[in-house]
Structures are given as structure tokens and as C-alpha cells.
Amino acid sequence: MMASLSRLRLASPEGVGLLLLAAYAAYGLFWLGSIDERDRLFFYEVTLSGLLAGVMYSLVALGFVLIFKSSGIFNFSQGVMALFAGLFLTGFMNDFGVPAFLAIPLTVAVMVAVAFAVERFVLRHLVNQEPIILFMATIGLAFVLEGVGDILWGSDVKPLDVGLPRGASDFLLDGYGLYVEKLEIAAAAVAAVLVVALSLFSQYTRIGRALRAVADDHQAALSVGISLRTIWVIVWSIAGAVALVAGIMWGSKSGVQFSLALIALKALPVLILGGFTSIPGAILGGLIIGVGEKWAEIYLGEVMNALFGLNASWFTAIENWFAYVLALAFLLVRPQGLFGEKIIERV
Amino acid sequence: MKKTIAAFIAATALAGPASAELVFAGLDYRTGPYAPNGIPFADGYADYFTLLQERDGGIGGEPIRYLTCETAYNTEQGVECYESTKGEGVLVYQPLSTGITYQLIPKATQDKIPLHTMGYGRTSAANGAVFPYIFNYPGTYWDAASVIVKHMLDVEGGSLQGKKVALVYHNSAYGKEPIRTLESLAEKHGFELSLLPVDHPGQEQKATWLQVRRDRPDFVTMWGWGVMNQVAVQEAASIRFPMDRFIGVWWSASENDVIPAGDGADGYKAVTFHGVGDDFPIYDEIRRHVVDTGKAAGDGSNLGTVLYNRGLVAAMWAAEAARTAQEMHGVSAITPEMMRDGMEALDVDEARLAELGLPNFTVPVKVSCANHGGPGKGMIQQWSAADRKWSIITDFIDSDREVIDPLIEADSSAYASEAGITPRDCN
Incomplete structure (x- = not known):
């Protein structure tokens, strides 16, 4: 990315984008200096909450990236996998009284079994098919996993408590007047650990290097004896474990329930922005989307009213779709996403 | 064949x-x-x-x-x-x-x-x-809105003059239904009404509750459904909003809506038109x-x-x-x-x-x-987190026909x- 920055030309779309961003940042700093202390504190609160919400989105996006990076499959069922893992975890804990420290590895085992089943019954039969076929297969997989989860565990809301802290941080709220959720701080810490662990795994382990080889070139990897099937099982297992982490974080917030599957919709703009093949991109994309949508929800109405005299209430409940607007605007400037690989095809 | x-x-x-x-x-x-x-x-x-x-x-x-x-x-x-x-x-x-x-x-x-x-x-x-x-x-929803406002009046000793009420609502035909009545009631009783829509399904409401925290309304009322309710109750508890001043419509008042928030949901209220328990x-x-x-x-x-x-x-x-x-x-x-x-x-x-x-x-x-x-007519029910059950805390309250009928x-x-x-x- 630094290399591309050094080659940046102001006349290019990226240059224009960067100029707009700089102008926006300058205006933001000027505005921040002009508001009173209470509003400034609120702005910091919004920004911090946006960043932490972004981390929650990134946890879902990470699973997409892992699978796409190693197999070129856009796994539509990633959100449902988070739900599926959450259902098994709460099932083990609430229905069978298994403590969290045992229920979590048991659920990981279930997700590994799912990975084996996906490879055996879906992917193995679709080798060399078009990406759209594989994508459609993951849509089918989403429905299967949702249906199986419903049959096994039912559709009611399942409270989840694995011992994660909840509520506002007393330290920040009482000491500095800042409202930050303890659960989201925990999610940020977990996301940081995940990224470091995944990076170390892919850089320094034999399997990790094999994963990278498959990601770079399937055919070349096969020619040096790397088993594609084994790699797929490993990748889907890791994505299953990441889905479990996302399921725990989101499930701790609102209970495990079928709307959890819809969090995948929150991950899509993150992927568009961060790039489909970059783990740091998923994190950074999440942070940008999280902050962007919170700023838009709270401030865009006021800005539009001040600049164009538009009714501020028209710009409420916009955070869901604004995330996509932000991602699409970004696409205009950098189609491959922040860290995505630029594809050049010669004809 | x-x-x-x-x-x-x-x-x-x-x-x-x-x-x-x-x-x-x-x-x-x-x-x-x-x-x-x-x-x-x-x-x-x-x-x-x-x-x-x-x-x-x-x-x-x-x-x-x-x-x-x-x-x-x-x-x-x-x-x-x-x-x-x-x-x-x-x-x-x-x-x-x-x-x-x-x-x-x-x-x-x-x-x-x-x-x-x-x-x-x-x-x-x-x-x-x-x-x-x-x-x-x-x-109807308008009856519910009116009964909720009457309960607020009771809590405030008969006047809502100068008070702030926020409506957190599902951004759909359902969620928008009470707005008209609440606007009329705001005019009649002199309270300031702020509208905070939440998009389907309502899994993420941080921006909404940050605004509640900033504006510090005296009451929050909610027209939610599904996961929106659970997240809202959780968020309200997290920002330390007094739960006995958070009153939902009858579709925001099931056990599912409060149990995930644990002790934080204690005291949450809702309007209802039937008894609780078996x-x-x-x-x-x-x-x-x-x-x-x-x-x-x-x-x-x-x-x-x-x-x-x-x-x-x-x-x-x-x-x-x-x-x-x-x-x-x-x-x-x-x-x-x-x-x-x-x-x-x-x-x-x-x-x-x-x-x-x-x-x-x-x-x-x-x-x-x-x-x-x-x-x-409607009654108010309140959640006890310790007992994990709802209790009816008022008699039936009449809605404000003077506002609703026209x-x-x-x-x-x-x-x-x-x-x-x-x-x-x-x-």
C-alpha cells in the first residue's frame, strides 16, 4: 500500500479521493475545535463506539476473508455459521449444563465436523466449477445449517454467558464521562489476538505456508503435493472457529437467535472496503465502516440541514445502508479495496 | 398410471x-x-x-x-x-x-x-x-401510546410540561404507527418528543442509545419487535438509563426481550391488555x-x-x-x-x-x-430480574379519547x- 501511495498521481481517482479525505479531515478538525467540551466528549464517545462496533463487524468479516483467500469461494453461509456455532454452544451450556471452558472446545469440534462435511459433501464435487456455482452452493449450505440448527435447538432466544464482562466500563464512565461497553473492549482484545494468531499461523507454520501457497496459485500448490481437500478442511475449520468467536460476542449481547445470521450483512461493506483477501483489511475496513456509519447516523442530518437546508429527520436510521454507500464510494477510488490484490488481466 | x-x-x-x-x-x-x-x-x-x-x-x-x-x-x-x-x-x-x-x-x-x-x-x-x-x-397502538403517556403523567405527579420523551421505534409501518398520537400528546402535555428509528432487524443500535445518552430524556418509550427489543433493553441498561422510565409497547414486552439483558433489565416496564403468568x-x-x-x-x-x-x-x-x-x-x-x-x-x-x-x-x-x-385500555407490567417474571403494577388505564378519536x-x-x-x- 505504501508503494502505491508513493506512485500516487493527484489526477487519478485515488488522488482525488485522498484530496477529498484530506479536506474532510481538515473540516472535521476545525469543527471539533469550534464545539463545546460536552459535544466534544460526545464526539469522542461516538467515535470510540464506532471503532468498537467496527471490530464486531470485523470478527464476522474475518471468516469470509479466510475462506475467500484460500479457495476463492465467497462463503455466503459465514453469518449462519456464527449462528450455528452459537446454537451449539448455548445448547451445550444451557441444555446439558456443560461449563463454558468445555463447551467452547466442544463447539469448535462441531465446527471442525462441519468443515469435514462441507468438504466431503459439497466442495469435493464442485472442484473446477465456476466461482458462481461455489457461491450458490454456500447459499444452499446457509439454509441447511439454519434448518439443522432450528431442528436441533429450536428458534427461541438463548441467553449466552461465557463470563465476558457486560455493561458500561465504570472506570471510563465514572472517571471520564465516556460510555464504552466492556463487551466491545473484550471483542477488540479478542480480535487483536485472533489477527496476531492467524498471521503467525500463516507465516510460521507448515500448514500456514501451505494455505498461502494454495491462496497464491491452486495449480502450483497441487503440483508440489499440497492436498487441496486437506487445506479446505483446515480453512473451513478455522473459519468455523472464527464464526464461533463472532457468535459468542454477538450472542453475549442479545442472546443467540436466528437474527444472528443477518450480521453477515454487516460484514459485506467491511469486505468491500478492506478487500476480500486481507486479514488486516478486514480489521481496518471494520473500523472505518463502524466509525463512518455512527458519524453518519448522528451527524449527517445536522450537516445536510446546515449545508442544504434539508430536513434532518430524512437522515435517520441510515447506518445500515450508509455503510454500503461508504463502501461503494470507496470502490470508485480503489476497486480492489484497501489491501486487496489488484487484478490485471492481459487480453 | x-x-x-x-x-x-x-x-x-x-x-x-x-x-x-x-x-x-x-x-x-x-x-x-x-x-x-x-x-x-x-x-x-x-x-x-x-x-x-x-x-x-x-x-x-x-x-x-x-x-x-x-x-x-x-x-x-x-x-x-x-x-x-x-x-x-x-x-x-x-x-x-x-x-x-x-x-x-x-x-x-x-x-x-x-x-x-x-x-x-x-x-x-x-x-x-x-x-x-x-x-x-x-x-390500538394509539391507545397504547396514550396509556403509556398517562403512566408517565402518574410517575411525574400529573405534569409532563418541559419533559423530554424519546420514541425508539422499529423503522417500519409498525414502528411508525404511534408517532402521530405521540406528537398530539406532546402538544397537549407540553413535552418534547424525539424520534429515534432503528432499522431492521435492530442488532446494532449503538448510535441510537448514544443519542439517548446525549439528550437525556426523562422517559424512553419503545415500539420494537424481535431482536431489536433485546438489544434496546441491553443498551439502555448499559448506559444506565433508569429502567423504570423505559416503557415499551405490548410487542416489546415478552420474556425473550428482557432475559438476555440479565439483571440490567430489572424494572423495565411495558403496556399490556392481558394478565401475566399461568x-x-x-x-x-x-x-x-x-x-x-x-x-x-x-x-x-x-x-x-x-x-x-x-x-x-x-x-x-x-x-x-x-x-x-x-x-x-x-x-x-x-x-x-x-x-x-x-x-x-x-x-x-x-x-x-x-x-x-x-x-x-x-x-x-x-x-x-x-x-x-x-x-x-391498558395496564402496565414490570419485569423483576430476580424473580424472572412480569407483574402487573397498575389497574386498567383509559386511553385519551379526546386526542385519539379525532x-x-x-x-x-x-x-x-x-x-x-x-x-x-x-x-
Whole structure:
């Protein structure tokens, strides 16, 4: 990315984008200096909450990236996998009284079994098919996993408590007047650990290097004896474990329930922005989307009213779709996403 | 092969709907993101009809046939369910969705099949002169809004002058329904109303609750559904909003909505129009005739929950309307049009409720040609996190007719002129 920055030309779309961003940042700093202390504190609160919400989105996006990076499959069922893992975890804990420290590895085992089943019954039969076929297969997989989860565990809301802290941080709220959720701080810490662990795994382990080889070139990897099937099982297992982490974080917030599957919709703009093949991109994309949508929800109405005299209430409940607007605007400037690989095809 | 097909067609024709049956339909949602709320309601609604069938052999000697169709709380699917089942002779539909209701109002009116949109749907359908086939007794969203504001007045010692009230609402036809009434009530009582919409499904509401934290309203009221409720209660607890000043509509008041928030939900309030728990004689009957015989719609775990009770009370009013229609027309095999007449003449007082095993369970309801909305009263229930149960903390509170009636009149008149309807003469 630094290399591309050094080659940046102001006349290019990226240059224009960067100029707009700089102008926006300058205006933001000027505005921040002009508001009173209470509003400034609120702005910091919004920004911090946006960043932490972004981390929650990134946890879902990470699973997409892992699978796409190693197999070129856009796994539509990633959100449902988070739900599926959450259902098994709460099932083990609430229905069978298994403590969290045992229920979590048991659920990981279930997700590994799912990975084996996906490879055996879906992917193995679709080798060399078009990406759209594989994508459609993951849509089918989403429905299967949702249906199986419903049959096994039912559709009611399942409270989840694995011992994660909840509520506002007393330290920040009482000491500095800042409202930050303890659960989201925990999610940020977990996301940081995940990224470091995944990076170390892919850089320094034999399997990790094999994963990278498959990601770079399937055919070349096969020619040096790397088993594609084994790699797929490993990748889907890791994505299953990441889905479990996302399921725990989101499930701790609102209970495990079928709307959890819809969090995948929150991950899509993150992927568009961060790039489909970059783990740091998923994190950074999440942070940008999280902050962007919170700023838009709270401030865009006021800005539009001040600049164009538009009714501020028209710009409420916009955070869901604004995330996509932000991602699409970004696409205009950098189609491959922040860290995505630029594809050049010669004809 | 031809013989097989012919036999199949003949068998299908013979198995068609028998004319001497009372057909009721559950437009359920047991799947999708709103299933946790749809299931207990569907169970309660179905179990009451099963009870009547198993214990009494139906209603007025006529057996009951109960159909179900899955809507997944999706408007298009709901309309498909209606279209695919109306030919079965369904006497009344209970869509359990404001979105589906809005689509069905013109269709059901044309088909002459009554809709009971109990405490949801289009509020101005309470004007029976304009909406002869739509009923929303025992109360409407506007009644709920008014009852909530009256409770706020009680808490504040009779005045809301200069106070701030925030409405956190599902950004849909359902969630927007109370806005008009709350605006009028804000004008009348001098409070400042702020509107905070939350998009479907409501999994992420941080921006909304940051605004609540910034604006520091004296009360927050909520029109939520599904996961939106659980997240809102959790977020309110997290920002330390006083839960006894957070009051939801009756669709934001189930056990599902508060249990995930744990102790933080303690003190949360909501308006309701029926009792809580299973301490009513009818539950002995349901256990004996429905649950213990394995004929319950669910696994029996929802008995006595808020939404199960709501399904139960909805079915009770439907069955009583059918009984009324049978008496009015002197026939046991009634048609949907006769059912409509029964609904319009429905009169379930406290004595009748006691006979049905539901003493003091809900408000007495008397429907008329002009008033399809019923008495419009509500009580306030409050959640105890320690006991993990709701308690009723007020008597029935009357809604503010002075504000609501003119709004109903204006909205229904506008609908009538838009749809080219000449209102009936209800005098």
C-alpha cells in the first residue's frame, strides 16, 4: 500500500479521493475545535463506539476473508455459521449444563465436523466449477445449517454467558464521562489476538505456508503435493472457529437467535472496503465502516440541514445502508479495496 | 398410471374442505429472525382451538379445523398465505404483522373475510364505518401510546410540561404507527418528543442509545419487535438509563426481550391488555386436554409466557365471536360474513371471562358497528430480574379519547376518500 501511495498521481481517482479525505479531515478538525467540551466528549464517545462496533463487524468479516483467500469461494453461509456455532454452544451450556471452558472446545469440534462435511459433501464435487456455482452452493449450505440448527435447538432466544464482562466500563464512565461497553473492549482484545494468531499461523507454520501457497496459485500448490481437500478442511475449520468467536460476542449481547445470521450483512461493506483477501483489511475496513456509519447516523442530518437546508429527520436510521454507500464510494477510488490484490488481466 | 392419477384426483376431491367445519387459520412465523416472538403466540392461538375441539367437540357443536401457514414475518409470504388459504373457508385471519395487515385490508374487505389485527395493524381501522371487515380490539397502538403517556403523567405527579420523551421505534409501518398520537400528546402535555428509528432487524443500535445518552430524556418509550427489543433493553441498561422510565409497547414486552439483558433489565416496564403468568383456571384445562395428550402446538414450554397468553386471548375472542355469530344467525356452520357480524356484536364481559376460566385476565370487550377498536385500555407490567417474571403494577388505564378519536376520524376519512369508500351509517 505504501508503494502505491508513493506512485500516487493527484489526477487519478485515488488522488482525488485522498484530496477529498484530506479536506474532510481538515473540516472535521476545525469543527471539533469550534464545539463545546460536552459535544466534544460526545464526539469522542461516538467515535470510540464506532471503532468498537467496527471490530464486531470485523470478527464476522474475518471468516469470509479466510475462506475467500484460500479457495476463492465467497462463503455466503459465514453469518449462519456464527449462528450455528452459537446454537451449539448455548445448547451445550444451557441444555446439558456443560461449563463454558468445555463447551467452547466442544463447539469448535462441531465446527471442525462441519468443515469435514462441507468438504466431503459439497466442495469435493464442485472442484473446477465456476466461482458462481461455489457461491450458490454456500447459499444452499446457509439454509441447511439454519434448518439443522432450528431442528436441533429450536428458534427461541438463548441467553449466552461465557463470563465476558457486560455493561458500561465504570472506570471510563465514572472517571471520564465516556460510555464504552466492556463487551466491545473484550471483542477488540479478542480480535487483536485472533489477527496476531492467524498471521503467525500463516507465516510460521507448515500448514500456514501451505494455505498461502494454495491462496497464491491452486495449480502450483497441487503440483508440489499440497492436498487441496486437506487445506479446505483446515480453512473451513478455522473459519468455523472464527464464526464461533463472532457468535459468542454477538450472542453475549442479545442472546443467540436466528437474527444472528443477518450480521453477515454487516460484514459485506467491511469486505468491500478492506478487500476480500486481507486479514488486516478486514480489521481496518471494520473500523472505518463502524466509525463512518455512527458519524453518519448522528451527524449527517445536522450537516445536510446546515449545508442544504434539508430536513434532518430524512437522515435517520441510515447506518445500515450508509455503510454500503461508504463502501461503494470507496470502490470508485480503489476497486480492489484497501489491501486487496489488484487484478490485471492481459487480453 | 392414468388410473393412479384419476384415483389421486378423486381422493383429493373427496378430501376437500367439508362444509360443516369452522375453519380458523394461524398465519404463523416459526422461522426466521422473528420466530422467538412468533412461536409462543402461534402456540397459544392454536392450543386454545385445540382445547375447544378436544374438550367441547368444537364451537356450538361444530368441529374446528385449524390451518397454519408460515409467513416468516414477511409481508409477501403473508399475502401468499392469505391467498392460498382463503378458499378453505377461513372465518377470520390474525396476521400478526402490521405490514401484512396493510396489504390485506383491501383484499379481505373485497373478499368479505374479517381480519382481527389485535393491538396492531392500521389504528384507524377502529372506525368500523370505514373498515367493516377490519377489527383491532381490544386496543390500538394509539391507545397504547396514550396509556403509556398517562403512566408517565402518574410517575411525574400529573405534569409532563418541559419533559423530554424519546420514541425508539422499529423503522417500519409498525414502528411508525404511534408517532402521530405521540406528537398530539406532546402538544397537549407540553413535552418534547424525539424520534429515534432503528432499522431492521435492530442488532446494532449503538448510535441510537448514544443519542439517548446525549439528550437525556426523562422517559424512553419503545415500539420494537424481535431482536431489536433485546438489544434496546441491553443498551439502555448499559448506559444506565433508569429502567423504570423505559416503557415499551405490548410487542416489546415478552420474556425473550428482557432475559438476555440479565439483571440490567430489572424494572423495565411495558403496556399490556392481558394478565401475566399461568395462574388461571384455563391452564388446568389446557394441560389436561391439550398438553398432556400430546396435542399442543409446541412443546408446552411457552405456557404462561406473555406471548402465549396473547395468542390465547386472541383465539378466545375469535371463538367467542364465532359463538356470537352462531347465535345471531341461528346456524352452527357460519360463513366468514356471519363471523364478521359476530365480531361486530362481540360482548365478552368479566362474567363470561370467568366462565371461560380467564377471570380478571383481560379487559371486558364490547364491539360495535362504529367502534372496532374496543375499550382501548391498558395496564402496565414490570419485569423483576430476580424473580424472572412480569407483574402487573397498575389497574386498567383509559386511553385519551379526546386526542385519539379525532385522529381516528381524520385518518379513516382520508383513507375512505382515497379508496373511494362511502362510510356505513352506524347509527
